[in-house]
Amino acid sequence: MLTVTSSAPEADSDFVLVRRFAAPRELVWRAWTDPAMLARWMGPAGCAATVEHHDLRTGGHTLIRMEMGDMTLRARLGWRDVEPPALLAYEHSAGDADGNVVRMPFDGDWPLRLMTVVELHDEGATTRLELRWWPIDASDAETAYFAGQHDSMRQGWGGSFDKLEGVLAR
């Protein structure tokens, strides 16, 4: 294990989004986990989405078919952690008809699986959603996540790009 003496925790920025919705947490949870609801907003605008498979538990996956003109794409949500009504963690990738993880057929720079963590915070009539994601690579990042280094990974991405960009822009 490496020790870095000079690094301080960095604020999240590049790989986190925070939103408040004027809806109770139970409803936001259902929007993410009820297949009929999920199909209505997850896919790109103007595409007809159908949930072909839905197995909401660790190790299960949800497969969403999206029709855009002549093109059919599938989003695969591989569930890693499901803690109603507060936490969802899943791998977001492209899928084939059998639910296997595949690379996007047409886009060379969209090959990666994204680890995605959704936290829902109950604020009475509203819900604060915190979304974090990062590209994963089965060899190390995934392993690290399940080894409980989740927090350090979260922190790890934040701010680095901003700082570097700031320096590069000078």
Added chain:
Amino acid sequence: MIEAAALDRRFAALADPTRRAILSRLALGEATVAELGRPFAISQPAISKHLKVLEEAGLIATGQAAQARPRRLNAEALTETVAWADGVRRMWEERLDRLGAFLKDQMKGDDHADRD
């Protein structure tokens, strides 16, 4: 457009705090292995290993000066990687916009609907 495997390598290289710190240092100007290692409580071979990962990912290059072999940042590779990350962020922002619109619709049909 970045090739998929190259992008994988770049993100793997960037996923380590020591390597990001090294890049931040190189963004200020080229530096030798000894200079790069100074802020860290790790051995020079460990620093060299990090530099190898960064170099294989195309994020840094090694200069020609015979003895010192200073490393420098490959700003273009980093910029491409940042652009990719921005694309993912935009996709999520749009998706959460749609979620917000969907929730609003649901709340309209609800007895205790709140207006914002």
